[in-house]
Amino acid sequence: MTTQLVFRQDPPPALDSVWWARNWPSRLDRKLEAIEEVQNTLIARGQVAEDDLHWLMLCLDEAVTNAMLHGNEGDHTVPIAIQVGTSDGRWVVVVSDQGDGFLPEAIPDCENPDNLLLEHGRGIRLMLEWLDQLIYFHGGSTVWFARHPPQDRPPCPST
């Protein structure tokens, strides 16, 4: 079953522990450096299976790109904040921008066949496919996503 998107106005809860936290300039030409630092943090702690690295990369790329490009409108002087840590036994990544958020209604419904040929708006749907939890806090200016590490994942239901 696909994870459901949650959209809230309140701030995110504090993480149980923080493994890595940085402010990062809203420079798309440097986003891969940030993504690789987060990825390496999670890999070093055995939080992501090797076969899933492309999903992790996709989720990080969507979150960081959206924060830099839409949240901070690409302003190099305005940083995004990135945190990596744990909450309730799952690894968590939190990415915050300094924008005004967005309206959840603005996200295209990718399950609607009429939207099949849209050229944008697929990022969140793809993230939901792999993550255990995807929450937008602060009206959309903070994205919080989580997944159980491989060793703690519940077994797949038998078919």
Added chain:
Amino acid sequence: MSEHVIIESYDKIVLAKITKERLLEPVVIGPLGAALLKEVDRHARIALVLDLSEVEYMASAFIGQLVALHKAVGVAKGRLALCGLKPSILPLIKVMNLDKIFVIYPEAQAAINLFKRQAP
């Protein structure tokens, strides 16, 4: 023009092989999409084989470019086949139900052979 695609034309078929492993950065995705659309404009009723066998990571923005390419080829009454999708890429296409609109082949040669057989 993009440095991340090699384009060859023969027998009225255009083979475009993407040579970049990560399609994540706007400075890569934008010019790459533009280069592919330009090929659609250059060839009447193009038969375009897009070889993605080198691509390991793909942002949703590039999926949008693939949809734009599909639409442009349709308007031009051409044909498009995606080939060589790695196990990291194919699920993204399927999750978005785009396997219903894209013609997908395991290898470029299979698509080339099909296009040759179906030459108008």
